[in-house]
Amino acid sequence: MKSIAVALALVGATAGASLAHAADISQTTAAALTGNTAHFGRDLTAYSVGDLFTDRFTFTSGNLSNFVGGVISVSPGAGPLKNIDITGLSLYNAAGLVLGGSNHGNGAADVWTINSMGPLSAGSYYLQVSGTVLSANDASYAGHLTLAPVPEPATYGMMLGGLGVLGFLARRRKQQADSQA
Incomplete structure (x- = not known):
C-alpha cells in the first residue's frame, strides 16, 4: 500500500511539474503598416517546452480593402527537432472572427496563409497567430499582411469610358484608312 501511495505521489508531482512549465506567453503588438x-514576427527565446502563445498584431484599414497575409516558422527538422508549432492564423475585428487561415505545411516549416474573398470594410482588425513552443531552443516566426485598396465604382467608370474612347478612335482611324485606300 505504501508503494502505491508513493507511486501516486510521484506521478502527481511529475504532472504538476510539467503543468507548472506550460505558460501562456501571448502578446499584442501593433503591426506598423508602411x-x-x-511585416511582423516574434522571437521565442528562453521559453519552456509546452508554453502556448496566441499573439495578436493589430492594424487599422482606412478604406475598403482586400486582405492577404501569411506566417511561417522554420525549424531544423520535424518531430523532436522542431522548435515551434504554429497551430492557427486568423483575422478578427470587434465583432469576432472575420477569416480563418489555411495550413500549407506542418513539419520543418509551418506555413499558413489567409486572404479575403471580398473586401474588408474600414476599421480596426487584428491578425492572430497561435502556437506552441516545442523545444527549449530558440524559435521564431515571421509574417506579412497586405491591404489592397478596392477601387471605387467611379474609377471603373472612368476606365471603361477611356477604353470606349480608345475603341472609338481606333475604329475611326480604320474607317479613314479604308476610305483612302
Whole structure:
C-alpha cells in the first residue's frame, strides 16, 4: 500500500511539474503598416517546452480593402527537432472572427496563409497567430499582411469610358484608312 501511495505521489508531482512549465506567453503588438504592407514576427527565446502563445498584431484599414497575409516558422527538422508549432492564423475585428487561415505545411516549416474573398470594410482588425513552443531552443516566426485598396465604382467608370474612347478612335482611324485606300 505504501508503494502505491508513493507511486501516486510521484506521478502527481511529475504532472504538476510539467503543468507548472506550460505558460501562456501571448502578446499584442501593433503591426506598423508602411504603405499598405506590414511585416511582423516574434522571437521565442528562453521559453519552456509546452508554453502556448496566441499573439495578436493589430492594424487599422482606412478604406475598403482586400486582405492577404501569411506566417511561417522554420525549424531544423520535424518531430523532436522542431522548435515551434504554429497551430492557427486568423483575422478578427470587434465583432469576432472575420477569416480563418489555411495550413500549407506542418513539419520543418509551418506555413499558413489567409486572404479575403471580398473586401474588408474600414476599421480596426487584428491578425492572430497561435502556437506552441516545442523545444527549449530558440524559435521564431515571421509574417506579412497586405491591404489592397478596392477601387471605387467611379474609377471603373472612368476606365471603361477611356477604353470606349480608345475603341472609338481606333475604329475611326480604320474607317479613314479604308476610305483612302
